[in-house]
Amino acid sequence: MDSATHLKRILTLGVPLVGSHLAQFSIQLTDTVMLGWYDVEVLAGQVLGQTLFFLIFIVGSGFAWAVMPLIAEAEAAGDHTQLRRAMRMALWLTGGFAVLCLPAFLGARQIFDAIGQEAALSELAGRYLWIQGWSIFPALGVMVLKSTLAALERTQVVFWVTLATVVVNAVCNYSLIFGHWGAPEMGVEGAAWASLASTLAGLVGLVVYIRATLPGEALFARLWRVDAGALLRVFRLGWPIGLTSLAEAGLFSASTVMMGWIGAVPLAAHGIALQIISVMFMIHIGLSNVATIRAGAALGRRDGVELRRGGAIVLAVSGAVAIVTVALLLVAPQRLMGLFLDPADPARDAVLAIGVGLLAAAALFQFVDAAQVMALGLLRGVQDTRVPMVFAALSYWVVGVPLAWVFAFRMGFGGIGLWLGMAVGLGLAAVLMMTRFWKRGAYAVENGSGS
Template identity: 50%
Template sequence: MNQPAIPTQPTTLGAHVRAHLVLGLPLIGSHVAQMAIGLTDTVMLGWYDVEALAGLVLANSMFIVLFLFGSGFAFAVMPLVAAAAEADDQTRVRRVTRMGLWISAGFALAVVPIFWFSGPLLEAAGQNPDLAANAQTYLRIQGWSIIPALTVMVLKSYLSALERTRVQLFVTVGAALANVGFDYALIFGNLGLPELGIRGAAIASLGVQLISVTVLAIYALRSFPEHTLWVRIWRPDWEAFGEVARMGWHVGVTTLAEVGLFSATSLLVGLLGTVPLAAHGIALQITSFTFMVPLGLSNAATVRAGRAFGRRDGESLRQGGKAAFLMGVGWALIAMVLFLTLPELLIGGFIDPDEPLRDEILAMGRLLLAMAALFQLADSTQVIAVALLRGMQDTRVPMWIAAASYWLVGASMSYLIGIVAGVGAVGVWLGLVAGLGTAAVFLVIRFRRNAALVTAD
């Protein structure tokens, strides 16, 4: 699973593109495989019992918010390790990674009680008591997986920064396949195991995370013994702790602001009825899948920018940024063509052919995919811009740009155009595009400004 070294200082735009692809393609595959894990749980519990599926959806809505926020501390490790590795500062690599593990574990332990008592919390939020009870049953088992899951995120950031991304693809694909087997055996009671339903899905998720963290930890130990990550890991390093915590807080809030915008648009479309909400959900599923490409490219951009920033190479920052934007926009254009020319093919697979509302959902879905074409361009640009800035260890101002763009512009315009002006779901998506587009413009401007200030030593 060793990955060939890539040039640390590409000299042409084409070389920068190749460097990003070597790092980014395995990460794209890893993100797709991670999506497959969630899809497997959804499909298999849907086959088992609709109420169990509803409980899973409710449980995941709580889990994902806390997990994504906690992942901010893991993402902070990536640019810090990349810059340290470029400077050949192995001690700093170890310090930053260890404190990333510390903070992630501490955060995970702090939120486990929320999962344990999730039933009453969900009921207090107005959820059906039976569904809340199902969600709590799931979270009292699966909630513990946030500890290995966040550890996995730290190790993935550490390995990505050291340009070892293929191992992540292999591990995630292996985890996805293992999850299929675990779900099949534990949910339905196959292979001589008891039928556990939603508890089986929770045990499967926990087992997959434990396997993943074990494999990645062993790989990290054997591939980089000089970092001695696990030797005296209990010793605190408060300077590195504070650095990771500050950057991780900024990244976590930025992520929550974006996730919150999507949740808000779902609530707004829910006010419009069943057909718009169904079409909205399908369109989001499709765009979430295509988003895995710019997301993987953005991870690679963080690493490449982190290394260029570590050696104060402004030219590489600018050229690498240009390469990342070109690839992101190029993929967005491909996705736009697919959305505009094949809407029925993309949407139809999500709808039962005998569904009475099929034609109405398809008609609405076609309009939303047209909006998604614009959305894809804005989203690809903003995620790569924020990743480049993260590589330059610039996270505080981007956090405020993102929060203001997503909520002051995006959420408010979604409400005003979609609900107040009566445009409907299409208006809600126009607001979504406006928010992401605003973020993209200001984040790109900030990246260009910051890259221009970096000069080679």
């Protein structure tokens, strides 16, 4: 396959996947925008609650992401039995994980009190998660089904179903947060109910589509039946992915907790800035999924040459996106931050002043953040997940978090210091994981398995 064909395949798969990730993230983004217009302190409480939810959700998603390379490999090899088993066991694993984690959501207020958050913020976050926490069940189910369809290169439907959930969430948010159309004004709890409703709608939409268009695959047949071999394979591949994601998400979550120690206004600015760079990061996540699918297919065909060529091209596309995002962060930071704030809010100027500095710091790590997530996608495609997990833990928690604390509190740089520490951790991860892929990836493909 020549470079032009690789690029065409990457864009054909990537554009809908990027769109679906942006649409999925828009659910959280809509919560942030509307709550920012509702009340800055309420927004800060939701940021705190959403941080815990995302942290747990991202770990459970490891089992869902494990489906992608397994199904891509099985599809390329023509093994439809393994395809069905992988998806079914991923649903079992994510469901069990959700049951284990639900108590953390229901007891979130006590957790936040214990780690030193302001009482008012802990109370708001606890109210949010008492409702939002239940959406962990449909949210992880959605991730499994999306990964399955993406690996089968049915990315268009993933995008359209996700977009529909955004509409449901926006309508419910507008009604329930502010009390429009005869609904009660519920504030942060309204945002939680809206997110739960939209996630359930997305799950129903995906199930209906799969049953209507893929009856021959019988993906939901004997859903109650345990397949020990497939369960073990998904678990072995998925838990390192989940912990790797935890390490990275934990880096940003730790920064949120530390920003909460500084105050509610810095925390609100931090939350908005995170939303902005996360929107940009969703593009790289979509491209990383493409890298996983294409690498998994190369694994199924045992084609190391195509793996290298495809990897180089998808990295180039991600680099081009990073150039654009850096320009936006440096040229229009106030305009981006202002989208999330009511012009009449008395805290607006203070939030803007802090947020502009944070976005300037974020521009420093756009390229390395893109590089590390692309390397992760390629390594997952060849089912190499354990060593990247170690790299992530080292980069983010041994280096990134301690440096963020030192820069912020010991050296007195405040919120910008937190973000500079994160940049160092992300840079180290990018170097380690890129080196791992280019030295070991093709070897894994040619020998039929990950390292």
